[in-house]
Every structure is written in structure tokens, then in C-alpha cells.
Amino acid sequence: MGQNIVQKIIGNHILSGKMVPNEEISIKIDQTLTQDATGTMAYLQFEAMGVPQVKTRLSVSYVDHNTLQTGFENADDHRFLQSVAAKYGIYFSRPGNGICHQVHLERFGVPGMTLLGSDSHTPTAGGLGMLAMGAGGLDVAVAMGGGPFYLNMPKVVNVRLTGRLKPWVSAKDIILELLRIMTVKGGVGKIIEYSGEGITTLSVPERATITNMGAELGATTSVFPSDEVTLAFVEAQGRASDWSEIKADEDASYDEIIEINLSELEPLVAQPHSPDNVAKVSEVGRIPVHQVVIGSCTNSSYTDLMRVAGILKGKKIHPATSLSIAPGSRQVFEMLARNGAMADIISAGARILETACGPCIGMGQSPSSGAVTLRTFNRNFEGRSGTADAKVYLASPEVAAASALTGVLTDPRELGEYIHVEMPEKFLIDDSMIIPPAKDPSQVEVLRGPNIKALPVNRPLPAKLSGPALLKLGDNITTDHIMPAGAKILPLRSNIPAISQFVFSGIDLSFPDRAREAGEGFVVGGHNYGQGSSREHAALAPMYLGIKAVIAKSFARIHKANLVNFGILPLTFVDENDYDTFKEEDILEIDVSPIGTSNELVVKNITGGNEFRVRHDLTPRQVVIIKAGGLLNYTKQQARQ
Ligand code: MIC
Ligand code: SF4
Numbered sequence: 001m002g003q004n005i006v007q008k009i010i011g012n013h014i015l016s017g018k019m020v021p022n023e024e025i026s027i028k029i030d031q032t033l034t035q036d037a038t039g040t041m042a043y044l045q046f047e048a049m050g051v052p053q054v055k056t057r058l059s060v061s062y063v064d065h066n067t068l069q070t071g072f073e074n075a076d077d078h079r080f081l082q083s084v085a086a087k088y089g090i091y092f093s094r095p096g097n098g099i100c101h102q103v104h105l106e107r108f109g110v111p112g113m114t115l116l117g118s119d120s121h122t123p124t125a126g127g128l129g130m131l132a133m134g135a136g137g138l139d140v141a142v143a144m145g146g147g148p149f150y151l152n153m154p155k156v157v158n159v160r161l162t163g164r165l166k167p168w169v170s171a172k173d174i175i176l177e178l179l180r181i182m183t184v185k186g187g188v189g190k191i192i193e194y195s196g197e198g199i200t201t202l203s204v205p206e207r208a209t210i211t212n213m214g215a216e217l218g219a220t221t222s223v224f225p226s227d228e229v230t231l232a233f234v235e236a237q238g239r240a241s242d243w244s245e246i247k248a249d250e251d252a253s254y255d256e257i258i259e260i261n262l263s264e265l266e267p268l269v270a271q272p273h274s275p276d277n278v279a280k281v282s283e284v285g286r287i288p289v290h291q292v293v294i295g296s297c298t299n300s301s302y303t304d305l306m307r308v309a310g311i312l313k314g315k316k317i318h319p320a321t322s323l324s325i326a327p328g329s330r331q332v333f334e335m336l337a338r339n340g341a342m343a344d345i346i347s348a349g350a351r352i353l354e355t356a357c358g359p360c361i362g363m364g365q366s367p368s369s370g371a372v373t374l375r376t377f378n379r380n381f382e383g384r385s386g387t388a389d390a391k392v393y394l395a396s397p398e399v400a401a402a403s404a405l406t407g408v409l410t411d412p413r414e415l416g417e418y419i420h421v422e423m424p425e426k427f428l429i430d431d432s433m434i435i436p437p438a439k440d441p442s443q444v445e446v447l448r449g450p451n452i453k454a455l456p457v458n459r460p461l462p463a464k465l466s467g468p469a470l471l472k473l474g475d476n477i478t479t480d481h482i483m484p485a486g487a488k489i490l491p492l493r494s495n496i497p498a499i500s501q502f503v504f505s506g507i508d509l510s511f512p513d514r515a516r517e518a519g520e521g522f523v524v525g526g527h528n529y530g531q532g533s534s535r536e537h538a539a540l541a542p543m544y545l546g547i548k549a550v551i552a553k554s555f556a557r558i559h560k561a562n563l564v565n566f567g568i569l570p571l572t573f574v575d576e577n578d579y580d581t582f583k584e585e586d587i588l589e590i591d592v593s594p595i596g597t598s599n600e601l602v603v604k605n606i607t608g609g610n611e612f613r614v615r616h617d618l619t620p621r622q623v624v625i626i627k628a629g630g631l632l633n634y635t636k637q638q639a640r641q
Contacts, residue, residue: 002249076449530559
């Protein structure tokens with residue numbers, strides 16, 4: 001029987017296990033990427049492993065998140081990252097060079113290879129035919145050290161694209177439509193593989209918009225074939241030799257098939273506060289829009305911004321609406337500056353931001369109280385913009401630019417004739433902001449500022465856990481809820497004692513103090529607990545505060561792996577109705593000694609006087625990791641044996 005693309009790439013990289021859905025497999029990782037907000041921890045962990053040089057084919061360290069330097073912290077971290085990269089064989093993409101996923105697509109991605117990144121939108125490179133996955137920093141550190149990446153073999157969903165997009169309908173609308181169909185938890189345990197004649201009409205950056213936001217489906221990753229369109233893109237990036245063809249066999253089979261007719265799509269928008277709360281722009285109507293922001297790793301490519309420039313050319317933005325634009329990379333920025341398109345954007349009244357994540361992660365440009373802000377980003381979780389009561393809508397660059405002109409949510413089809421943007425035959429190539437590793441690593445001193453604190457280490461798992469249920473939460477809790485980001489908190493990413501003071505700060509300011517006081521405790525959640533970002537701080541900081549287990553109805557993939565990596569037990573209810581049987585602050589007791597022999601454990605509610613059963617689905621390897629108190633302890637134990 002023929003193979004699909006996922007089976008082909010995993011088959012070429014598999015180190016253990018069988019490609020049977022849900023079975024644990026391990027694969028070899030060819031490339032890694034980190035960004036600064038997760039990278040400092042990843043490199044501290046890598047250093048702790050004592051490996052002299054990275055063992056991957058390529059590792060790149062990007063600085064794109066913590067670029068707002070309002071104190072010494074971020075700049076110190078950049079300096080640390082640059083010196084660590086030089087010492088351990090890692091390429092360093094300087095601040096100003098662009099958002100990791102955009103730059104990786106342009107300069108490094110290779111069809112058919114595996115990429116592991118400490119950022120949940122690493123699947124962006126799936127637009128090039130890579131198998132690219134997000135993970136916690138510790139998993140990326142292990143991969144840099146040459147270790148395998150473990151995951152459960154996902155199911156493969158084939159999304160067949162037929163037809164052709166109508167004018168003013170864009171790649172963003174395709175992924176928003178898929179989010180409408182599948183929801184933010186519909187992709188958990190799955191890889192989305194695209195096919196159909198519709199894909200031949202989509203350029204690599206358009207494909208990358210789709211694979212990027214596959215993260216919002218909860219999918220492990222998303223992948224397009226590597227075809228003539230891919231070849232044209234890598235050729236235009238001056239790296240045709242990186243190309244190879246990757247296609248599914250004619251008789252490949254899939255676990256699920258979804259068909260989307262591109263000809264039937266129209267401009268869509270994700271309404272507050274979830275990327276799957278999708279409606280047609282025409283249905284939502286002309287609501288006032290106070291702020292428009294164009295950028296992020298989803299929609300800030302050359303063609304995206306050229307079309308935006310075309311829409312804005314010769315016009316002025318609405319007086320009641322602010323427009324900010326952050327180009328995705330220096331390549332994009334410089335090309336627009338040289339061809340004059342940037343002048344059209346500036347003349348229209350846009351505020352130009354540096355090429356970085358910026359407002360997407362609350363690093364500046366927080367909207368006014370209660371504002372409607374329309375963004376080309378991938379996440380619109382409550383509070384993520386930095387303004388607690390702002391209403392964030394997600395849409396294509398075309399919808400965003402049209403709305404910036406009118407001041408109300410606007411269907412770009414009203415703009416008249418479509419603006420066609422040609423893909424350049426040659427992109428502007430200048431890699432001078434990417435610093436190669438040092439020729440003589442022994443000469444490099446790693447520079448550590450006072451913001452960089454030692455890694456906290458967990459204790460081995462005791463036989464019995466007991467403490468209060470410190471928080472009882474609903475469905476779809478994001479890692480932004482657990483460990484918020486934004487301009488104030490992000491600079492503390494290298495300092496776990498300091499950042500732990502902000503755990504769940506958007507939900508309950510007393511959480512850190514209550515957790516510390518209890519010494520040990522639990523968090524209870526609903527479905528899809530931990531969706532969103534890959535930040536391992538959402539496990540590491542709760543671990544530091546004494547959280548021993550999270551009991552939820554179901555978990556998101558990356559967060560669950562991060563919990564295990566830091567020795568926090570992820571448990572699910574055997575009977576979901578038991579969720580209703582207890583309240584916050586009830587004292588729970590769990591005998592975890594049967595963890596290696598039984599998948600079920602009993603939780604005693606000491607306060608309520610009842611008990612209920614919970615399940616873990618840890619593999620034997622993960623049981624040993626949890627018992628050791630996390631992956632770092634486990635790795636040290638292994639080294640001693
Ligand atoms: C995000 O989009 O939430 C981030 C910030 O890029 C995160 C990583 C982080 O929290 O540092 C992600 O997506 O993994
Ligand atoms: Fe940066 Fe936003 Fe992309 Fe995360 S989603 S990598 S914060 S641009």
C-alpha cells in the first residue's frame with residue numbers, strides 16, 4: 001500500500017516504535033530552532049547536559065519575541081543567547097532579522113527534513129514540505145544534543161483543497177474555515193496533510209499561513225507536498241539545491257478526509273476570544289474597528305505586505321483607527337523599502353514596528369479599553385493583547401487593510417479590482433544578520449546577566465500526593481492563562497522564581513501565594529487544558545510553586561509533554577462527571593505508588609469525604625521520567641547508570 005507524506009517523512013526518521021496511531025514513536029531531528037523567550041531556558045538545559053556541540057544538521061537561535069528593551073533583562077538575554085550560540089555550534093539570527101518562522105521558511109527550511117522548535121508555530125515550515133513540530137525547550141535541548149524526539153504517532157487527516165480562491169479571499173480564510181470545521185481541539189493527536197488541485201494555486205508563503213495556524217487546531221503539525229511551487233520558492237531564495245520532491249503516493253490512505261472547495265470561500269474573521277469562533281465578515285457586519293495590526297508569523301510575508309501596500313496606496317487610514325505594521329523579516333522589510341511599497345504604507349498613516357512578534361505577544365501596541373482590534377495574527381485569547389477587556393478579531397491582511405481605511409470591519413471585495421502580487425523571481429538575499437557559530441568555541445565565553453537564574457530542579461515523585469485543589473477551571477485553558485506573557489512578564493523568562501509570581505495572574509492573583517503556602521497542590525481543568533503556546537514556563541513555574549498534578553478532562557499535546565518533562569502528573573477523569581463533585585480548596589490525596597503497574601489511580605477528597613478515579617496514559621518511559629521528578633533528573637540518572 002502507498003504512503004502519505006507524513007508516513008514517508010516519519011518513516012525516514014523513525015528510531016523506535018511503529019507508525020500505528022497513538023503508539024509512542026521516536027524520531028531523529030534534523031534541524032532545531034529556538035526563539036529568545038523560550039530559548040534561554042532551552043540553552044540553560046542544553047548546557048546542563050554537558051554536550052560540547054549541537055549534533056543536529058542545523059540549529060538556529062532567533063531573537064524575535066523579547067525585543068522591547070525597557071530594562072536590562074531582554075538585552076542581557078540576547079547577549080547570553082548570542083554567546084551560547086557561538087560556543088555550541090548554533091546559528092544566531094540577530095534581533096531585527098525577523099520572526100523565527102518567517103526567516104526559517106525563507107533561509108533554512110528543507111523539504112523532507114524534520115524540524116523541532118521551541119515555539120508552537122514551528123509547523124509554519126510545513127508549507128515547504130518539512131515535518132516541523134513545536135515542543136518545550138527541554139525537548140528541543142535534547143534534540144540539539146542528538147537525542148530522539150518522542151511523540152505518539154498521530155492520525156493523518158487529509159484536507160483536500162478543490163477549486164480556486166476568488167479575488168480578495170486568501171489563505172487565512174482557508175485555515176479559518178478549517179478552524180470553524182474542526183475547532184481548537186479537533187486537531188489534537190493528528191497531523192493535517194494537504195492535497196488536491198487547489199494547492200497548486202497556493203504559493204509557499206500562503207501554504208505557510210495555513211500550516212502556521214494549524215497549531216490553533218491543536219494539531220501536531222501540518223504539511224504540504226514539496227512540488228514545483230516549492231521549487232520556485234526555494235529557487236527564488238537562492239537555494240534550489242535544498243529542494244526535493246515529496247508527494248503522497250496515489251494509493252496513500254488517511255485516517256480522515258476533509259474537503260474544502262476554495263471557490264466557495266469568502267472573507268472570514270475569528271471573533272473574540274477563540275481562533276475557532278469563525279464567522280463571515282459579511283455576517284459580522286460593519287462593526288467599528290479601533291485598531292488594526294498587520295504582522296506576525298501568520299501573515300507578514302512579502303506578498304501579504306505588497307497587497308496591503310497596494311490597498312493603502314494613495315489613501316489615508318480612518319481617523320478613528322490606528323494601523324500598525326510589523327514586517328515578518330528583514331528580507332520582507334528591505335524589499336518593500338527598496339521597491340517603494342513601504343512609502344505607500346507610511347504615507348497612508350501606518351505605524352511601522354520592528355520585524356518581530358511585537359503586539360502578537362503583547363509586546364507593545366496594547367489597544368485602548370474595550371477596543372475592537374483587528375489583527376492578522378493567529379491567536380485572540382482574552383487578555384493576550386495586554387488589554388484585559390479588548391476584543392481581538394483575527395483576519396487576513398486584505399480584510400485588515402480594508403478596515404483600516406474605513407474604520408469599520410470591511411469585506412475587501414468592496415475594494416473593487418483585485419490587486420495581484422507576483423511572487424518575486426529572486427528575493428533579496430542578505431544573511432549578514434545571521435551569525436555563524438564560532439570557529440574556535442573554546443575562545444567563547446558565555447555571557448550571563450543577573451536576570452539569568454539557575455534552573456529549578458524538582459524532587460522525585462513521592463508515593464503519596466496531598467494538598468488542595470488550588471484552582472478549578474473550565475475548557476480550553478491556554479498556556480497564556482497559566483503563564484501570561486506581555487511586556488511586563490516576558491522579560492522574566494530566564495528567572496523562574498520571579499516569573500512564578502505571575503502564574504494564573506489573569507485568573508486569580510492569589511494563586512502563587514496560596515500554592516506556596518500549601519507546599520503541594522493540584523490544578524483542575526476541563527477539556528484541552530494547556531492549548532496554545534509551547535512555553536514550558538507554564539509547567540516549570542507551577543512546578544516551582546509546588547503543583548504536583550493537573551487533573552483535567554483532556555490535555556493539549558505540547559503542554560502535556562511539558563508537564564511530564566518537569567515532573568507534574570497529567571491525569572484525566574475516568575468519569576467526567578466527577579469533575580462536578582468537588583470544589584476549589586478541597587483537600588485531595590492521591591496514592592501514586594501504582595503508577596507503573598496501573599493506569600488508574602484513586603483520588604480521595606478528604607474535605608468532601610468521597611473518592612473518584614483518574615487515569616494516566618504515560619508510556620513506561622514517561623513513568624520513569626515522572627518518578628524521577630522530570631526529564632532533567634531522569635537524564636542525570638541515566639548518565640550515572
Ligand atoms: C506564542 O505565540 O504564544 C509564543 C509566544 O510564540 C509561544 C512561545 C512562548 O511563549 O515563548 C508559542 O507559540 O509557543
Ligand atoms: Fe511570535 Fe506571535 Fe508567531 Fe508566537 S504567534 S511566534 S508571538 S508572531
